[in-house]
Amino acid sequence: MSTNQYAADILKELERTLSQIDDAEMQTMAEHILAAEQIFVAGAGRSGLMGKAFAMRLMQMGLRVYVVGETVTPGISPKDFLLLCSGSGETGSLAAMAQKANKAGAPVGLITIKPESTIGQIADSVVRIPASAKEDTATAGAAVTIQPMGSLFEQGLLLGMDALVLTLMEMKSMTGADMFGRHANLE
Numbered sequence: 788m789s790t791n792q793y794a795a796d797i798l799k800e801l802e803r804t805l806s807q808i809d810d811a812e813m814q815t816m817a818e819h820i821l822a823a824e825q826i827f828v829a830g831a832g833r834s835g836l837m838g839k840a841f842a843m844r845l846m847q848m849g850l851r852v853y854v855v856g857e858t859v860t861p862g863i864s865p866k867d868f869l870l871l872c873s874g875s876g877e878t879g880s881l882a883a884m885a886q887k888a889n890k891a892g893a894p895v896g897l898i899t900i901k902p903e904s905t906i907g908q909i910a911d912s913v914v915r916i917p918a919s920a921k922e923d924t925a926t927a928g929a930a931v932t933i934q935p936m937g938s939l940f941e942q943g944l945l946l947g948m949d950a951l952v953l954t955l956m957e958m959k960s961m962t963g964a965d966m967f968g969r970h971a972n973l974e
């Protein structure tokens with residue numbers, strides 16, 4: 788099959804996946820983000836890369852946001868919000884983070900394929916992306932995606948969070964031009 792045909796199939800998978808995201812879940816996530824004094828974003832591997840892309844937009848919106856694990860990231864407090872990106876909802880380092888945030892009194896958000904997962908059970912708000920987890924793609928996931936491991940989730944995560952950025956911009960009556968003023972200028 789040609790690369791163009793594969794790309795067309797990926798777009799169909801994404802359209803189906805994104806159209807099933809629950810708007811009310813996204814709205815709750817948006818409210819948590821705007822209510823927080825500081826937002827902490829974390830994820831492992833490719834899910835973490837998508838989380839970093841989202842954190843950049845939050846920074847450009849003027850929100851105080853940190854990526855967990857970076858040198859300058861401070862401690863979390865009850866007025867903050869931890870947003871975890873995990874397809875499986877079972878990644879050990881993230882589950883430990885969710886428990887620590889919980890103990891510190893900070894609300895936890897999760898974007899995942901599996902709301903019933905370990906992290907999903909700790910989280911205060913969950914957005915479900917109906918993709919296929921990396922460990923399922925060889926079996927049940929084959930019916931959901933032609934792509935390997937967590938690719939469909941990771942793509943859905945990036946686009947879902949870009950849609951969430953637009954929701955946040957609307958809630959704050961903000962334009963792209965407002966945000967461009969905070970674009971990195973040491974590149």
Ligand SMILES: O=C([C@H](O)CO)[C@H](O)[C@H](O)COP(=O)(O)O
Pocket residue numbers: 830831832833834835872873874875876877878921935936937938941
């Ligand atoms: O990088 C990843 C892997 O390549 C799957 O495609 C995952 O994002 C990483 O392993 C984290 O997993 P989840 O927490 O289940 O998203």
